[in-house]
Amino acid sequence: MEPIIQIIQLLVLIGLIVTALAVVFFKDLISAAIALGASSLLLALQFYLLRAPDVAIAEAAVGAALTTAIFIFAIRSTDRKEGCK
Amino acid sequence: MKKALALVAFFVIFSFLLLGVVQMRPFGEPENEDMDDYFLGDSQKRHEVNNVVTAVLFDYRGLDTLGEATILFAAVSGVLTVLRRFKDKEEGEK
Amino acid sequence: MKWEMSRVVKTVTDILVAPIIIFGIYLILHGHLTPGGGFQGGAVIASSTALLIIAYGTLGKHKKDLSSIEAVGLTLFILIAFLGIGSTVFYNYITGTGFPFGGSLPYHGPNPGYINTGGTITFMNLMVGIEVAAALSLILWMMSKRGGVMEPKGSSSKKAEGKD
Numbered sequence: 001m002e003p004i005i006q007i008i009q010l011l012v013l014i015g016l017i018v019t020a021l022a023v024v025f026f027k028d029l030i031s032a033a034i035a036l037g038a039s040s041l042l043l044a045l046q047f048y049l050l051r052a053p054d055v056a057i058a059e060a061a062v063g064a065a066l067t068t069a070i071f072i073f074a075i076r077s078t079d080r081k082e083g084c085k
Numbered sequence: 086m087k088k089a090l091a092l093v094a095f096f097v098i099f100s101f102l103l104l105g106v107v108q109m110r111p112f113g114e115p116e117n118e119d120m121d122d123y124f125l126g127d128s129q130k131r132h133e134v135n136n137v138v139t140a141v142l143f144d145y146r147g148l149d150t151l152g153e154a155t156i157l158f159a160a161v162s163g164v165l166t167v168l169r170r171f172k173d174k175e176e177g178e179k
Numbered sequence: 180m181k182w183e184m185s186r187v188v189k190t191v192t193d194i195l196v197a198p199i200i201i202f203g204i205y206l207i208l209h210g211h212l213t214p215g216g217g218f219q220g221g222a223v224i225a226s227s228t229a230l231l232i233i234a235y236g237t238l239g240k241h242k243k244d245l246s247s248i249e250a251v252g253l254t255l256f257i258l259i260a261f262l263g264i265g266s267t268v269f270y271n272y273i274t275g276t277g278f279p280f281g282g283s284l285p286y287h288g289p290n291p292g293y294i295n296t297g298g299t300i301t302f303m304n305l306m307v308g309i310e311v312a313a314a315l316s317l318i319l320w321m322m323s324k325r326g327g328v329m330e331p332k333g334s335s336s337k338k339a340e341g342k343d
Contacts, residue, residue, distance in 0.1 A: 050112075053214035054138050057206070061222035066315055069229040073322045132271050133283045134211045134300055135292040142216065143303045147260060147269030150303075153218075154310055158253050161314045165246065168321045 009049050016042050027082045029075045037068035184234050192234035199227040207308035211297035217304040221311025228316040232323050238316075245317045252310030259302050274298035 019039035026032040040063030047056040110116065128140035142150055183189075206213075206220035232238060263270030273281045280302065282295035297304075 054216065054219065057215055057219040058222060061219060061226055062315075065226035065229055066222065066319065069226075069233065069319060070322050073319075129284060129287045131274075132298060132300060133274050133296040134298075135284070135290070135296075136211050136213065136216075138214070139211050139216050139300055139304065143300045144269055144271055147303075150307070151257065151260060154253055154256060154307060157311065157314050158249065161246070161249060161317050164318050164321050168324070 005049060009046065012042050012046050012049065016046065029080055029082055030072060032082075033068055033071040033075065036071070037064045040064045040067065183236050188234050192230050196227050196230060199230070200224055203227070203308070203312070207304055208301075209294065210304035210308075211300050212292040212294065217307030218311050220304075221308040222315060224308070224312040225315030225319065228312075229319050232319060236323075238320055242317070242320070245313045245320070249310050249313035249317065252306050252308075252313060256303055256306040256310065259299055259306065263299070269299075271298045271300065273302075 016039060019035050019042060022035040023032050023039065026035060040059060044056045044060040044064065047053075047059055115121065124137055124141055124145065128134050128137045128144075132140050132144060134140045203220040203222075203224035206215035206223060207217055210216035210220070228238070260269050263272045265272075274297070275281065275283060280295060280297050282293065284290060284293065284296055
């Protein structure tokens, strides 16, 4: 594998860890849902770099678009902040 | 007590994950290659299909795909059942 | 529950929905040639539905249609699979005949691929795509219809609060 691909993979993995920690530590649930979408997008990029384009398309469509939309629909119906009431 | 338990669980799971990473085979060299070679050679010969993933998904392992589609159907049925709206409430909201 | 986004979001949605749906149809129909397939294309089409729901807040009165489309897709998938029961279930009985998508590759080995190949695999891709698109759109729509606590103004929120 070329070194430039390895550097990109390293950056994507660091970004995955950062976004996953952001999902846990955000108190605003909509911010957490958006961070989860960003994490899914980075995971799709990682799948693509590992030569699994089928899984990458499925992850980008389901994880980044549909799951974020469903989470935001659910958060609209409940409280936006974590742990109030 | 709770924190100590969480710490122990964290280290156990983390060590298992680390073990998996250390014992991982190199990229592109799976352990058994017999089925891979069969699929790669047979999918163009028998089905005239270029995308081997689709050939595996819909022909060799077609029953698994049938189960996946059934699971999706069951999920939609569950969502429609849980989130249904009763008759009087629907009229009241209009 | 009814809500609408601003004019900017609506215009961008109007521009983007058609290319997204066409990309999903491309993924489904080229499932036997390029990466992608029924599930991926259906999920992409359902994401365009999510865009429409977020921008306009409603899909109209199409719930019955969506569930019917989903059931028809699943039934046709099972039917196509079991039509080959003469030899085995999921037998590719179209390849080699003159039926649409029943052609054969010019030579075996690395080639660009032709869309007139695939046999039952192409039809199953189509059916699974229809089913997944309808199912995920239906799930999204049912999830979006039950909201209403957060919405400060709107036609239905006051009545809902009064009933609760």
